[in-house]
Amino acid sequence: MRYKLGDFVRFVDEKLEGYITKIIDEQMIGVTVEDDFEIPVLASKVTYVHGHGAASHDEEAVTQTSAITTGEFKSKGVHIAVIADVKANALVHLYLVNETSFQLLASVVTDAQKTIKGEFVGMIEPQSAVKVYSAKLSDLQLWPKFIFQVLFHTRQNQPLELPLNVTEQFKAKDFAGAKKIVPILKQQGWLVQLDQPELIIDAEKLKESFFKPAEEKQVVQKPVAELDLHIEKLRDDHQFLGSSEMLNIQVNAFKHALDGAIVHQMPDITFIHGTGNGILKHELHKLLSKHPKVQTFMDARKEKFGYGATKVVLK
Template sequence: MNVKIGDKVRFLNSVGGGIVRRFKGNDQVIVEDEDGFDIPVLIRECVVVGDNMMTRSSAGRPSAPAPQVQVTAPAPQPEKVEETAEGERLNVFLAYLPIDPKSMQQTRYEAYFVNESNYFLFYNYMSRQNNSWMSRSQGLIEPNTKIFMEEFGKEDLNELERICVQFIAFKKDKPYAMKNSVSVELRLDTVKFYKLHCFLDNDYFDEPAILAPIVRQDIPERQMLISAAAIQEAMQQKVREEKVTPTVVKKKAEAPIIEVDLHTEQLLDTTAGMDSTAILNYQLDKFHEVLKEYAGVKGQKIVFIHGKGEGVLRKAIENELKTKYKQYFYQDASFREYGFGATMVTIK
């Protein structure tokens, strides 16, 4: 099929079409849609539906036909796909290229979907808007190819901070290994779109591009998004690899530190019938019992695990140490092992 400047075309794998205005490289044309916007499209994604070689001048008179430039495009019919050994694993990327890299402050950008695999992909490319998602491009992409999705400007970058790609993979007319459907949400660093050095050389384009991996070697990308509240909560929790029975006071074989857990669920089978004062007194009795047992062992370190909670038990223990055990040294236990919920006492 021949595609010429001036032809009226429709898009094979997406809604829309227009008039071919010029060629871009060896495999793309610029199509002017009905609203007057220029859209770069792969030649093989265009289907000629009419001839519109006569254009009009500003005076309204027909002007001379545009120069005839012919490029042979693949016929829109099933064809044999050449597979590669590496292509049995999915490698899928998004690619972003500046249209005018010499003017990074004013340039617009192009977005592409890259399919480096032996599979056809039905895809949907979305961006986050408030609490909903908006589809920006969808369709079918052939194996081991890339497809143009959209052109956008800097005014659109805020909408692209959170994006999502979903797709299913399959082969036509042959057996294949089934792949799981993919849904990957990513956060783009849109500041990079203002910096030329962030667009890097790559295997898919002659021009530098920003690549955002979706799937690599069959493994979908997973970004860890941690809120400040979650980090604070994690810092406040004790981190321990194994739980020590609190009612059995003994030295660890590998270290001379004694651990005593004063949490009520470790000391008592049930707290039925006990008010908060009775529970606190029981915990303090256990505290005194342990200090009495090791009173003659100088240098012995004992960690009392009281938890953070409202700090009632912690304050009560500190008060006992200040008034009845002034000769002992005490400090917060290791934050890495216990968080903020333990006090270490050293027998003197």
């Protein structure tokens, strides 16, 4: 099969063109045309569109480069960005985004039911991005497991950065939050950071907490089942607060209530965040998607809250 997901092709016998959004088998592919309708067709019945599909097919490499190596050396910032195609909304592209000052030697491998396949290998310059995979977001449950391996290189005198070896199985909750502008690409999308700093647990402090006298231990109150995070419900002086202060107060109230719900083994808790500009909702969903005690989360009863509340189901 010489075609792959994301290639732009034209039908040989019809005046149709679109993106390949499914590889059915060695002979058949699925092509999504302008109205987002996917048409199954023999691979022999389509051809690359000159100046469009063929160019992008040969350019798997760096999609946008701005080799910025001046200024402060940045050692963190390796992301996977998921961005919808500008012409075929059904199709999304996965990019490796390098916000660091390192050159990256990267390999992307997929594992689909024990079928291992190399998808990308190459050098990614500082402050640049590379497209590494394309698929239909509606087929998320069929997406393979991704293995990202990254080596860091620089000629500057910098501490050694250990290689990354990250396995990612994308789930619906990864796309539950609002999109944001992806660095370097300057397009709306979802971001997953591959080089998140590891959580360091201070063993001594943890041990001390176990042996604190009973009167020193913090009592965690059981939160209400539905917590309203509107700032006027949390602070009387909200009219004197800046937007960042308000957000911090709301996020802290959310964390405190979530901890309380976990301690008291509540099956679920609902957070009322409103619709607004979506910043608070996005922040909550980002924290929930990484929390080990969260089973899942979803929009709460729409007939009661509209889209202004999130129900969290705990493990």
